[in-house]
Amino acid sequence: MPDLLLDVKGLETQFKTPDGIIHAVNGVSFVLKEGETLGVVGESGCGKSVTMLSVLGLIPSPPGKIIAGEAFFMGQDLLKMSSEEIRHVRGAQLSMVFQDPMTSLNPVLTVGHQLEEPLMLHVGMSRNQASERAAELLGMVGIPKPKDRLKDYPHQFSGGMRQRVMIAMALSCSPQVLIADEPTTALDVTIQAQIIELVKRLRDEIGMAIVWITHDLGIVAGLAQRVAVMYGGFIIEESPVADLYTNPEHPYTIGLLGSLPRLDQKINKKLTSIEGLPPVLYQKPHFCPFAPRCKWVMERCWKENPTLETVGPEHRVACWVDTKTGRPRS
Amino acid sequence: MTASTEVLLNVEDLKMHFPIYRGLLRRQVGAIHAVDGISFDVHRGETLGLVGESGCGKSTTGRAILQLYKPTSGNVNFDGSNLIELQGEELRHMRRKMQMIFQDPYASLNPRMSIGEIVGEPLIVHNIATGREVQDRVAHLLELVRLNPAFASRYPHEFSGGQRQRIGIARALALQPSFIVCDEPISALDVSIQSQVVNLLQELQEQFNLTYLFIAHDLSMVRHISDRVAVMYLGIMVELTDSNSLYTNPLHPYSQALLSAVPIPDPILEAKRTRTLLEGDVPSPVNPPSGCRFRTRCPIAETICSEQRPEFRELKPGHFVACHFAERFI
Numbered sequence: 001m002p003d004l005l006l007d008v009k010g011l012e013t014q015f016k017t018p019d020g021i022i023h024a025v026n027g028v029s030f031v032l033k034e035g036e037t038l039g040v041v042g043e044s045g046c047g048k049s050v051t052m053l054s055v056l057g058l059i060p061s062p063p064g065k066i067i068a069g070e071a072f073f074m075g076q077d078l079l080k081m082s083s084e085e086i087r088h089v090r091g092a093q094l095s096m097v098f099q100d101p102m103t104s105l106n107p108v109l110t111v112g113h114q115l116e117e118p119l120m121l122h123v124g125m126s127r128n129q130a131s132e133r134a135a136e137l138l139g140m141v142g143i144p145k146p147k148d149r150l151k152d153y154p155h156q157f158s159g160g161m162r163q164r165v166m167i168a169m170a171l172s173c174s175p176q177v178l179i180a181d182e183p184t185t186a187l188d189v190t191i192q193a194q195i196i197e198l199v200k201r202l203r204d205e206i207g208m209a210i211v212w213i214t215h216d217l218g219i220v221a222g223l224a225q226r227v228a229v230m231y232g233g234f235i236i237e238e239s240p241v242a243d244l245y246t247n248p249e250h251p252y253t254i255g256l257l258g259s260l261p262r263l264d265q266k267i268n269k270k271l272t273s274i275e276g277l278p279p280v281l282y283q284k285p286h287f288c289p290f291a292p293r294c295k296w297v298m299e300r301c302w303k304e305n306p307t308l309e310t311v312g313p314e315h316r317v318a319c320w321v322d323t324k325t326g327r328p329r330s
Numbered sequence: 331m332t333a334s335t336e337v338l339l340n341v342e343d344l345k346m347h348f349p350i351y352r353g354l355l356r357r358q359v360g361a362i363h364a365v366d367g368i369s370f371d372v373h374r375g376e377t378l379g380l381v382g383e384s385g386c387g388k389s390t391t392g393r394a395i396l397q398l399y400k401p402t403s404g405n406v407n408f409d410g411s412n413l414i415e416l417q418g419e420e421l422r423h424m425r426r427k428m429q430m431i432f433q434d435p436y437a438s439l440n441p442r443m444s445i446g447e448i449v450g451e452p453l454i455v456h457n458i459a460t461g462r463e464v465q466d467r468v469a470h471l472l473e474l475v476r477l478n479p480a481f482a483s484r485y486p487h488e489f490s491g492g493q494r495q496r497i498g499i500a501r502a503l504a505l506q507p508s509f510i511v512c513d514e515p516i517s518a519l520d521v522s523i524q525s526q527v528v529n530l531l532q533e534l535q536e537q538f539n540l541t542y543l544f545i546a547h548d549l550s551m552v553r554h555i556s557d558r559v560a561v562m563y564l565g566i567m568v569e570l571t572d573s574n575s576l577y578t579n580p581l582h583p584y585s586q587a588l589l590s591a592v593p594i595p596d597p598i599l600e601a602k603r604t605r606t607l608l609e610g611d612v613p614s615p616v617n618p619p620s621g622c623r624f625r626t627r628c629p630i631a632e633t634i635c636s637e638q639r640p641e642f643r644e645l646k647p648g649h650f651v652a653c654h655f656a657e658r659f660i
């Protein structure tokens with residue numbers, strides 16, 4: 001059994017808004033093993049980004065607040081650290097790439113400056129060493145003429161190139177864990193394919209573990225070893241990647257897979273769609289958050305919220321119904 | 331999806347250049363060649379998909395067809411008249427027959443107008459109905475897109491993205507058009523909501539024999555909804571054929587790369603796939619490459635590609651492609 005890099009237990013995060021408290025994450029637990037890639041899938045507002053931002057200590061407070069939970073990273077609880085302490089971990093051993101390559105770089109500093117900063121701060125390199133390493137990193141992520149490009153500003157790079165810079169920056173201190181929050185959503189498909197190939201190559205070279213947050217089940221299929229599906233601030237299904245696609249158990253996962261048209265399949269007339277809308281979480285759900293949209297819904301679903309139960313090897317699902325038979329799970 | 335062979339829309343050598351002005355005297359120093367000479371037909375009752383990456387000119391094409399931009403040159407023959415030559419009242423009259431559904435459901439509805447006013451406005455502007463009759467028609471239109479007619483008095487902020495897109499569809503249907511340009515109607519929506527909207531669009535098409543120009547960058551969805559698909563790259567059309575042939579036997583190297591970049595939600599297939607990765611980014615449309623536009627990133631480019639612009643030719647019946655070497659892929 002490989003060592004656990006990340007061990008998150010019972011995480012709950014809320015946001016105070018003028019309309020009331022939003023219960024964004026309602027008790028999420030997951031682990032990340034050494035060298036593995038975990039895909040976290042869900043639609044907007046399901047809590048996937050907030051979960052990871054909570055772990056990284058990046059939830060703005062106020063309005064956000066972590067109500068409960070633990071997040072152990074190599075034995076230390078990230079949620080108990082002071083902002084000073086967590087800053088030493090974040091960016092060094094635990095780093096991240098965000099969705100929007102346009103806004104996550106500082107526009108008034110050169111790319112070189114921004115790449116050198118973490119190296120000098122976390123690794124303790126001199127400016128010259130850092131500058132050399134920065135050029136090396138840019139070369140590694142496939143940016144041509146890396147030495148010259150260090151002097152350029154972010155606006156002189158295209159979207160795909162900026163995301164490469166972000167990845168170079170995230171990898172600069174050889175992290176054990178990379179948390180990637182929809183890093184290819186803003187990019188075109190051909191550029192997305194380039195970035196994913198790059199990440200796969202770097203993962204094999206460096207051997208880091210990755211948490212890849214996305215709404216695209218296609219990306220996860222090719223990249224992750226294990227997938228967690230989130231809905232309404234909960235993980236509702238968790239499984240090894242192959243099992244999830246051939247053998248989805250939760251009604252939401254089944255619906256999600258059915259609503260995707262596939263390039264490799266014959267065109268059928270209609271997509272199966274999930275009726276209704278995702279919930280807005282003004283209350284912590286005391287029943288199954290998917291019940292209002294579920295076609296298997298039974299009486300129990302409106303009364304109790306199911307917890308994750310093991311249904312197969314490493315395959316866990318939170319549902320009262322066995323969707324294979326349509327009968328209550330015993 | 332039963333498309334006739336009657337040509338509803340015929341586009342001939344359409345060009346749309348946006349001038350660039352610089353300096354104190356605002357002299358024109360160049361032009362963005364957004365659309366640079368494309369020709370195609372759309373048959374009555376069919377869905378023509380238009381795909382390509384950001385900046386390839388697909389949205390500009392849609393807008394130039396509807397005369398929302400005045401095209402630089404070319405002809406747009408719609409239902410017997412050349413829209414380029416029409417002005418004032420004549421053009422306004424034609425606009426009844428062609429409508430548009432926009433990408434951003436948050437920006438395309440006026441926040442100060444109620445849903446009833448938004449959907450009813452085209453009826454009033456075109457003197458089709460007044461007073462009580464407008465309200466009746468609005469109620470009917472809302473029912474068509476599966477919204478409660480009682481919502482007519484509410485305002486856009488009270489609705490979710492998917493519901494807003496339905497309102498946009500109701501507005502487009504108000505004048506009983508025969509042709510609708512759908513400009514990325516689902517790309518701002520969540521996966522489970524996307525299939526709801528796509529299914530609705532297909533049902534409405536059958537009910538009213540609508541013709542769609544469906545613009546999108548999501549190739550799997552375009553394939554699902556379209557009878558034929560056109561691929562654009564940097565202002566030109568590189569391939570046009572029925573959607574099955576495009577996906578089973580793409581003849582242009584760009585279409586091939588684009589298709590191979592799309593992730594498939596199936597881990598077993600994904601593991602077996604080999605990708606054609608394109609190098610670099612799309613060149614600037616201000617100074618597009620000589621000859622073939624794609625040659626700077628093309629894996630099979632030769633000298634002739636920089637000297638001669640490949641003709642958009644019919645290589646197989648109904649299968650058009652703009653590549654000097656397309657025969658190799660038959």
